Amino acid sequence: MHVVIIGAGIIGLATAFELQSRGCEVTLIDPTSGQGASRAAAGMLAPAGETTWGQGILHELLGASNELYPDFVRRIEDVTGRRPDYLQNSTLVIAAEPADRDALHDLVELQNSLGFSAETLLPSAARRLEPALASNIAGAVLCKDDHQIDPRSVTGILGELFADRIIAEAATELISVNGATRAVRTSSGRIVEGDQIVLAAGLGQVPGAPKLPLRPVYGDILRMQGPARYPLLSRTIRGIVHREAVYLVPRKDGSIVLGASSREDGNSQVNIGHLHKLLDNARRLVPGIVDCSLNEVIARARPGTPDDRPLIGRVDESLVISTGYSRHGVLLSPLGSALTADLVLGAAANQDHAAAVDPNRFAGRQANEETPAPTIMEMHR
Known part of the structure; x- marks a missing residue:
C-alpha cells in the first residue's frame, strides 16, 4: 500500500515511520520539513x-503515549542506527511563592x-536535587x-530516513x-x-479537505546556553x-529551553512582553539563568482544538x-501515529482512545462553543 502523508512535522514523520514498519510505502509532502510547531516544541x-x-x-491518552516512548525511541534507533535525545530525567514542579502553594497542592x-x-x-529537599533553584522557593513536587x-x-533523524521520499512542496489541493x-x-x-492519504499538516488547511475546528x-x-x-x-x-506557568528544560549539551507563552493574538512574530515575563519568572526560580x-x-x-485533544479520524x-x-504533539506522537496507522490499514484500535480523538465529536456545534478546561493556575487566579 502506498500512503501519501501531507505534513512532515513530528506527527507526519512518526506516522510515516509507523506505517513503514507495518509494510507500507510512504511519500511525504512538506515544503519545510520539521520547521513548524515541532521546531519550537x-x-x-x-x-x-x-x-x-x-x-x-x-x-x-498522555499517560498511554508516555508508556510507549521507550519502545518508540528504541525502534527508531534500531532502524536508523541513531538514538534520539531522550532523557528519563524526571521533573520538578516548583511553587515560587507561598500563594502558589495552593495551586501546587491541587496539582498533587x-x-x-x-x-x-x-x-x-x-x-x-528540592534544592538538594537541584542546587540552582532559588533559596526562597515555597514548595515542590517530584514527578519521577x-x-x-x-x-x-x-525530526532530524526521521527526516533523513525519509529524505528521498519527501516532496519539498506545498500541498495545494486534494483530488x-x-x-x-x-x-x-x-x-x-x-x-x-x-x-491512502493522511492529512497531518497541523494548521495547514488544504483545499478539498473538510473544515476542521x-x-x-x-x-x-527561548533557548539558552548554560x-x-x-x-x-x-x-x-x-x-x-504568581499563578503563571513557566518551564526550563535542560538538554544534554548544556543548553536550556525556556518557555512558553500561550497566546491567541494572531501575531506569528516573537512577542517581547511575553519573553520578558518568561525570563523574569524563570529567574525567580533559577537565578543562575542570568549567566546563560x-x-x-x-x-x-x-x-x-476546543478540548485540547487531537483530531484523528477517517x-x-x-x-x-x-x-x-x-x-501535546510531541508527547502524543507514538500513540497518535499508531492510531492513525490503525485507521489507514483498517486495524483494530483501542476504542476508547479512538472515540476520544474522533473529529466527529464536534459535529453539530461551532468550534468556539467549547473552550479548553482551565489550568490549575487559572483556577486560582
Missing part, C-alpha cells in the same frame, strides 16, 4: 505535569487521583515518570474521484497519487510563579486526518 513528556481539571480522557491531589507519580518535597525528548533530534480522495496536487502542479495558539520559546563549567540543571523544572547566553528566540503556532474511504495536537 520543548519536548516535555509530562503526563503528570500536564494535568488539568476536567480533561480525564486526555490524561489517559489531581495527579494522585489519576494514578500519576507525584511526590511532595520540602523546598530544602515525567521525562523529555528533543523533538529536533526526532477526489467518486467521493474518495485519490491524490494530492502540489504547488508545482505535480499530482501525487496514493492508496482548529485555531492557532502561539508560543514564544555555563560551560557545569550544567545548571539536570531535571526539567516546571514552575508556578542566548542561543535562539522563536515563535510558532500550535494547532489547538474522512472518506481513502482520507484520514491526524492533526490538532495542541501543545
Whole structure:
C-alpha cells in the first residue's frame, strides 16, 4: 500500500515511520520539513505535569503515549542506527511563592487521583536535587515518570530516513474521484497519487479537505546556553510563579529551553512582553539563568482544538486526518501515529482512545462553543 502523508512535522514523520514498519510505502509532502510547531516544541513528556481539571480522557491518552516512548525511541534507533535525545530525567514542579502553594497542592491531589507519580518535597529537599533553584522557593513536587525528548533530534533523524521520499512542496489541493480522495496536487502542479492519504499538516488547511475546528495558539520559546563549567540543571523544572506557568528544560549539551507563552493574538512574530515575563519568572526560580547566553528566540503556532485533544479520524474511504495536537504533539506522537496507522490499514484500535480523538465529536456545534478546561493556575487566579 502506498500512503501519501501531507505534513512532515513530528506527527507526519512518526506516522510515516509507523506505517513503514507495518509494510507500507510512504511519500511525504512538506515544503519545510520539521520547521513548524515541532521546531519550537520543548519536548516535555509530562503526563503528570500536564494535568488539568476536567480533561480525564486526555490524561489517559498522555499517560498511554508516555508508556510507549521507550519502545518508540528504541525502534527508531534500531532502524536508523541513531538514538534520539531522550532523557528519563524526571521533573520538578516548583511553587515560587507561598500563594502558589495552593495551586501546587491541587496539582498533587489531581495527579494522585489519576494514578500519576507525584511526590511532595520540602523546598530544602528540592534544592538538594537541584542546587540552582532559588533559596526562597515555597514548595515542590517530584514527578519521577515525567521525562523529555528533543523533538529536533526526532525530526532530524526521521527526516533523513525519509529524505528521498519527501516532496519539498506545498500541498495545494486534494483530488477526489467518486467521493474518495485519490491524490494530492502540489504547488508545482505535480499530482501525487496514493492508496491512502493522511492529512497531518497541523494548521495547514488544504483545499478539498473538510473544515476542521482548529485555531492557532502561539508560543514564544527561548533557548539558552548554560555555563560551560557545569550544567545548571539536570531535571526539567516546571514552575508556578504568581499563578503563571513557566518551564526550563535542560538538554544534554548544556543548553536550556525556556518557555512558553500561550497566546491567541494572531501575531506569528516573537512577542517581547511575553519573553520578558518568561525570563523574569524563570529567574525567580533559577537565578543562575542570568549567566546563560542566548542561543535562539522563536515563535510558532500550535494547532489547538476546543478540548485540547487531537483530531484523528477517517474522512472518506481513502482520507484520514491526524492533526490538532495542541501543545501535546510531541508527547502524543507514538500513540497518535499508531492510531492513525490503525485507521489507514483498517486495524483494530483501542476504542476508547479512538472515540476520544474522533473529529466527529464536534459535529453539530461551532468550534468556539467549547473552550479548553482551565489550568490549575487559572483556577486560582
